Amino acid sequence: MVRKQSDDEASSASAPAQAAREAQQPPAKAEPKQRSTSVVIFALMIAMLLAMLDNMIVGTAMPTIVGELGGLEHLSWVVTAYTLATAASTPIWGKLGDMYGRKGVFLTSIVIFLGGSALSGMAQSMGELIGFRAIQGLGAGGLMVGVMAIIGDLVPPRERGRYQGIMAGVMAVAMIGGPLVGGTLTDHLGWRWIFYINLPLGAIALAAITAVLHLPKKRSEGRIDYTGAALLTVGITALVLITTWGGNEYAWGSGQIIGLGAVGVLSLAAFLYVETRVAEPVLPLHIFRNPNFSLVTAIGFLTGFVMFGSTTFLPLYQQTVQGATATNSGLLLLPMLLGMLVVSLVAGRVTTATGKYKIFPIVGGLLITVGMFLLSTMDTETTRFTSGAFMAVLGMGMGCLMQTTMLVAQNSVEMKDMGVGSSSATLFRTLGGSFGVAILGALFTNQVRDTMTERGGGKAAAITSGSAQLDPASLKLLPPPIRDAYTHAVASGAHQVFLWGALISIVGAVAAWFVKEVPLRGAAAKSTDGDDAAAADTAPIAETV
Incomplete structure (x- = not known):
């Protein structure tokens, strides 16, 4: 009995020393976990690039596609x-990921996207291409949400800022590289390769995520809200069609647009x-009770x-007023994208360091307000350096x-709602872009037509009766007085777009003044007095990889 007691006392006495020695030793698996996380982030960025690049890369190939498949009226x-x-x-x-686990749902979205890409590349008619593009779009919705939600699961908000620059860089690559890659592939390999190029990139992302990403499996006992999903789909579809068709296919006051508006309101x-x-x-709906x-x-x-509205009309201004080519107009957006990349990096570092x-x-x-106002001052004499x-x-x-709003949105919801929180933030930004292009486009078109009538009379106004946007080839064929009138009209239309953008x-x-600075999850990891809390906060994240 005495021997056992002395052994226990010795063991007890040596416990603090042993704990101290263990604390000084680095975790054996810390480096592999860090490396695995980096591989997952790399794969997620590829998936994000695929979703963002697709529309940018398709635009430059559209004339070639129409030339081979026909169907210009359905372009x-x-x-x-x-x-x-x-x-x-x-x-x-987003909801499926919350209910059944993020990894399987995300991998499914990649497979659907790649399937849609392969089918689009094999399309033999415009109808087939449109249908296969819809399949691609279904997968793309899961790609964007999956990337944001998985990062939300893997990385605490306090540490997430360091990845903001990477995501901003991916956006810059998509916006600048999309037209360049699309044009190069179309000219040298054929337009079908703008879809086939997704396959090897997607395969890399698919393999890396399958092998390295390990998230807890979920199985919800609840049933999928099919009625809500159907109503939301109808409502969103109606809103997007209004912004797409309004002022283009149909007049804003037409029965079709009013009918779509009624369907959208009733469905929502x-x-x-x-x-x-x-x-x-x-x-x-409870996630919207959080003011932040x-x-x-x-x-x-x-x-x-504002972002999609401005980036839609800036290239048109650069090509028409400043004489840039279609390729150069993409490169001329580089100052905006570099500004976004640098500041996003700084914002991420500061957020990570200070919370x-x-x-x-x-x-x-x-x-953004100042930038839009400055852009509204551009005219026919503005230099490329100034713009x-x-x-x-x-x-x-x-x-x-761009990334800070997503960070705050994810920090404002519980972990179980990370998917719907990420998808809601993404959806509203997407809808904002659709409305921005439609509403600012209507302002632009009306201003161009009014200016053409004022400066060139009825003959000049007739040129823009079908569309306020003329391609560079058509512009060169115009008589000098009409071309001058159109140049001034585009500058005037851009002024209206950017001025209204500044007001909005x-x-x-x-x-933004009313956003409350709620401590970011994971902030305890930076505290020297809260090691236990830090370990409790970050341990589940470390175990996911």
Whole structure:
């Protein structure tokens, strides 16, 4: 008995010393886990690039596609089908990931996207291509949501800032490289390769995620909210079609547009009613009770509105007024994208180091407002250097907002709602972009036609009666007086677009002031007095890889 007691005392006495020795030794598997996380992030960025690159890369090949397949009257549906499927499926993918596990759902979305890509490359008619593009869009919705939600699972919000620059870089590569890659593939290998190029990239992402990503498996006992999903899909489809067709296919006051508006409103009203009654809503409304989540979702909508609106009309201004080629106009966006990349990197580093983030939405809203106002001052005499400086200001504002709003949105929901939180933020930004292009496009078109009538008379106005956008080849064929009138008209239309964009940006800047700086999950890891809390907070994340 005495021997046993002395042994216990010796063991007890040596326990602190042993614990101290173990604490000084680095974890045996820390390096493999870090390496595995890096591989997963790399694979996720490939998947994100695939989703973002696709629309950019397709645009330059459209004339060649129409030349081979015909169906010019259905040309817009090649893009619209993809956009519709992406927007409508986004919230559904998010909910499926929350219910059944993120990894399997994400891998499924990659397979669907790659299948749609392969089928699009083999399309023999415009109808087939449109249908296969819709399949691609279904997968793309899961790619975007899956990337954001998985990063939300793997990396605490406090540490997530270090990856903001990577995501901003992927966006820059997609926006600049898309037209260049699309044109090169179309000219040298044929337009089908703009779809086939997705297959090897997707295969790399698929293999890496399958082998390295290990997330806890889930199995929900609840049933999928099919009614809510159907109503939400109808509502989103109606809204996207309004923004796509309004002022183009049909007049804004036409029965078709008004009918779509009624369908959209009724579907979304019924959707809200259903979501309050079902056990597992596809979009839980309780996440919007968090003021921060609602605010950054609204800010994301406004950011999408301004960002997509501006990037749509900047190349047109550069080609028509400043004489840039289609390829060069993409490269001339580089100041905006570099500004976004650099500031996003800085914002991420600061957020990771300090845990402070409220300043970035505020500064971002102000910079976007200033940048849009500066762009509204451009005219026919503005140099490329000056417009590049204005774009850099706009890009810096975007860099403050793009990833920070997603970070705050994910930090504002519980881990079990990470998927629907990420998908909601993504959906509202996408819808903001659709509305931005449609509404700012209508302002642009009306201003161009009014200016053409004022400067060139009825003959000049007739040139833009079908469309306010002329391609460079058609522009060169115009008589010098008409061409001069059109150049001034485009500059005037761009002025209206950017001025209204600046006014709308003010709303986002004001909303940012009301965001509360709630401590980011994972912040305890930086505390020297809270080692136990830090371990408890980060351990589940470390175990996922």
